[in-house]
Amino acid sequence: MGRLFVAALLLFVAGCSGGTEAVPGAGKIDALLAKAPVYAGEVTPGSAVDRIRKRGELLIGGSQDAPLLSQLDPISGELTGFDAYLGKLLAHYVVGKPSTELLTATSETREPLLANGTVDVIIQTYTITPARQERVSFAGPYYRSGQSIAVRKGTSGIAKPADLVGRTVIVGANTPGVKAVRDAAPTAEVVEFGSDPECVTALKQGRGEAYVQDQAILVADASKDGELQLVGEPFTEDLYGIGIRHGDAEFTAFVNDWLREIGESGLWQEVWKQTIGTVVTGDAPAPPAIAS
Amino acid sequence: MSLVLEGFLNTVALTLLSFCGALLVGLLVAVLRIVPVPLLRAIGAVYVEVWRNIPLLAWLVLFVFGLPEVGVTMPLFWTAFLAISLYEAAFVAEALRSGVNSVASGQGEAARALGLSLRQSLRHVVLPQASRRVVQPLANIAIALTMATALAGVVGVVDMTRAAQRINLELAQPLLVFTGVGLCYLVMAAGIGFGARALERRLA
């Protein structure tokens, strides 16, 4: 019976392989790249920039399943979103072309990936915290966000973090949300799931009354799914940084210069409009001030 | 600290309940595979093949996130219990079946030749010998099941492994936390092994 299945599958695969492929969304990044700067200054031999240039591509640690931030279209293989586009633009700045390779990272694997040089940078809603700064260097911040609360549409009684007391709250495993919920509502029961889509599904299926996650991610989820509703403003302030191998001050300064440049030229705002701005109304916010 | 206890109790409860569930379903499937009705045998065989050849994690994801999509919502713990029980039942069924098959066919035939009915020869000749032989395989399944409950942590159940990981995030004492949890699993497995040996002696 197994043989029959395999044969059928092969036949089916052979029959389908003539299909055409479309690459939707490719236009957005092209428009951005047309305005993107390329670094023209000196390069210290042996530095991170030198290594990336010699390799010809930027190795990024990030996500494949974060809508509006870094989402892979499994069909076209195209990666879209705010973080994904910044990665392409950074590669363009260093190498002169947007060649990047994405390695999927989780909140648990990011520091090791940087430390052993598997990736050059982490661009993955990576909140700058003092604890993390002991193990990685951060360029930026490049985005300001905070933990927010989402509920199923029509849920009443949850308007602020204190309302979470005694309720079941869904959070992403190993995200800052775990601590944020405990600080805001110590008696809330926390249920963790490994990824954002799983959390959203769990919320919709009633496995918890609220879902606490980064605002940018929740906004993106709510844009895709009408059953979701954000309540109140972010109740923490999180600043995202670009993770760099600990102690590489030269490359950190290099990325900071680039962030300043695209902030001043308005390219940062363009990226925001193409991604998060498609679901958040209003003008692009001012990029956060870069720490020196 | 309460988190450790919660995780430990959840793991123990999930292990015990799932093993009981697996025994029950596994017994039923084993009977299906042995009875002289071709259709029932086929049903039993398909059950075993389907459940054994798909990873438990895939079953857990399908049950936890899939069942509510078709209108069946249960608490996380019970969903995990259901998936683990049905999965391990396939292994239990195989262990029971090969236990019965391992009793030399001459034994059964001799019993029938002496004029015992099918029921009598099963009751007095085949099953007593088979039951002794399935204790060890079943204990192995119970140990595997203990390990399998760790996967429930991936789909939101706060089991021992998930609790360890959460504590580790706060204490940053990974070696201590994970060694402790590893020891807990070892103790549980040792308990199962001890119980199995005692049971084997009683049946001998």
Added chain:
Amino acid sequence: MFDAPGPRSRRRVFWVSAVSASVLAGLVALGLRQFALNGQLDPARWRPYLTWPVWRYLLDGLGSTVLAACATGVLAAAGGLVLALRPNRFTRAYAEVMRTVPVLLLVYVMLFVLPSFGVNLPLFWKLVVPLALSHAASYAVIFRAGVSSVDPGQREAGLSLGMPDGVVTRFVVLPQAVRHMTPLLVTQAVSLLKDTSLGYVVSYTELLFNGRVLANYNGLLIQTFIVVAFVYLVVNLGLSRLAHRLEAARARTAR
């Protein structure tokens, strides 16, 4: 042991079959109705799985799954051989510990504990090494059982014919041992392939993880995971069938 069916028991078999067939049909119908009521049978929700790009993405994941399984298999078999050939207190303790500690816990140790001691492996190895460590113990058990399943008389006969020890092991004992081990090795291969689904936890882009990305992208959760489960089923069934075929062929040539 069962009596040859006479007319009465044949009639009974017929009725039992009929009743169980209708019960089965009823259960299937109930399940399908539940799916239909919730709109999960809508052809639009299944059509994407008739397109090549979706399959290309899933088969890509399957490729990574097979790659991880092969790497694990080689490492674990090598480790198992060492453990089986050197039975001492340490190897026995190792096998005992690995038999009882969840692989997921080992994966977590790889992710959290070892980096703080400066051991940092690429993602692929973070999945493969814990799996190999755990499965090596199972391989050792299989190898030991395989070798001890060969009648000692076989070795003695070979030696008495004047063959050197190595030759006896290579041409008399091992071929028979391998024949006895084949079913167990296949069961082990299936269990290994299934365990690579832990890549879901470490974000290694294997089949189950790709299923997650796909489900997130197209929102077809049930459909995606049913298709993924089906792929696992086909591959593992194929593996078992292949083993049966090999075993049959070997049994023929052995005579």
